[in-house]
Amino acid sequence: MSNTLKNNSPEIIGHRGAAGLVFENTLAGFQKAFELRLSLIELDVWKTIDGESVVFHDALLDRLTPAKGLIAEQTVAELQQIKLNNGDPIPTLKEVIALAKDYPVTLIVEVKAENAFAKTLELLEAELPYSRFVLGSFYHQPIIQLKKAKPELRTAIMFEGVPVDFDEYLAKVNPEFVVASKDTANAYLAETVKLQNRKLLFYTVNSEPEYTMLLKYAPFGIISDFPDLFLKS
Template identity: 35%
Template structure:
């Protein structure tokens, strides 16, 4: 079995403000061999790396990410003195350094993401094996699969691994991304037997990490990659 991926959740969220360039650098310094991040489309069409649908929690401003221009988003200072990066900036930082899990968080992300990844694959010789695109959203998964079936997909679920496997079959996905509370030895084996990898989230406590490691998961997403 391949070595388990140590996946930094939004970088090293437990140490540095999430989804920032500094957080991604910190995760790598702490031994992560993979990074998980979230993307939204802003009002001017760029993909920005940010988790929430609004900027309220991490800045002193309020507003929805998709209604703000890139210039407006770049002018914000988020907790810790950081700025919001674009996905292009993050890919430039991480390219070749680790495996990347891109979560399509916002709506209408599939088209610009397919376009950006195509640019990296054709122009910058980015490898399909170095990333996976995940989402909870059926429509985004469906659209990205239609646009580029070569992109590996991961099906996020907080409710049912069986349901996620149904979606995975429909979209020829490579992995199931379940919340760790859903995992059992049996359903992990069932997913593996069906040909899917299991990347589980968000596992922070040592006892929980030890438990899911016993199930031979393929990767663990954690705020503390140094604990993996």
């Protein structure tokens, strides 16, 4: 059974778990998204100074925790002493993978820094089949290199504005998924992705008018903080 409003609707993808329902990028938030029976969940990964992959969105700790500073300059032990503003711990990627294993869900893992690609992929490959995850980023050069080295790896490129000569660029980067801002939506973008048999996702879609507006572009999916708004009752 589809998890969306009607049979031809896009996939509904939980943003940072289900960030509008439960604090973002937490184990509780991912658990909520899994309980909603979403097929895909998006999350963010940084590498700590001692080489661990942790799930967190911002470069700085300031917005989401009482602490300050760059998350990439902390050790795992230091981060374990810091709680998120809702009192939850900052999860590691290993913890999220362990939780996800019990559910039929695919993880869209956004890598937030170029130095985090290798460790992130290592962990994902060790624990999940390629069918259960997508490696994505706003950093496209590592995506190009990894896709050439591992053709079986599914990748996603993320951007806020459509690159110049987008059709040629898209063929060069060769991702399975194109993740674009809802504000970037236009016919050229949608048609180019469709012609190359790739999957178009829009972020971050949090209202029914936004959702309805984007339907004309026939995206594969939409990424939302409030996935429950678009699910079948």
